[in-house]
Amino acid sequence: MATAGSCKVTFLPDNRTITVRPGISLLEASRKANVAVRTRCGGVAGCLMCKVHVDEDCATRLSVPTVQEQRKLGTLLENGTRLSCQAKVRGDVVVTVPEDPLKAAIRRRLAEQAEEDLW
Numbered sequence: 172m173a174t175a176g177s178c179k180v181t182f183l184p185d186n187r188t189i190t191v192r193p194g195i196s197l198l199e200a201s202r203k204a205n206v207a208v209r210t211r212c213g214g215v216a217g218c219l220m221c222k223v224h225v226d227e228d229c230a231t232r233l234s235v236p237t238v239q240e241q242r243k244l245g246t247l248l249e250n251g252t253r254l255s256c257q258a259k260v261r262g263d264v265v266v267t268v269p270e271d272p273l274k275a276a277i278r279r280r281l282a283e284q285a286e287e288d289l290w
Contacts, residue, residue: 179263182206197223197233197255197266208268214256219243221255224267232262
């Protein structure tokens with residue numbers, strides 16, 4: 172449990188935990204934890220690249236989605252998707268950061284090559 176006046180944020184799949192002050196955005200917390208969350212707009216909800224997933228039991232430990240975030244994400248909010256630049260920490264939370272699409276493509280290709288090499 173975090174100390175009074177602080178919150179713990181755990182980033183998966185890296186399993187990195189950082190203690191932060193309430194009110195910090197998940198994007199800022201990820202930077203402090205050296206967890207790569209993609210963004211192009213600098214944290215103003217303009218690019219939608221900083222999407223993360225929060226389990227339902229942790230959702231109340233984040234700020235209520237802003238109108239801008241609601242417009243951008245629509246029904247994705249119902250599935251636990253949040254914009255890390257907009258979601259502010261209010262309590263201990265576990266966040267899953269999706270794999271970067273380029274890294275995922277490279278990983279898949281390397282796996283395919285390794286499988287081909289077995290033949």
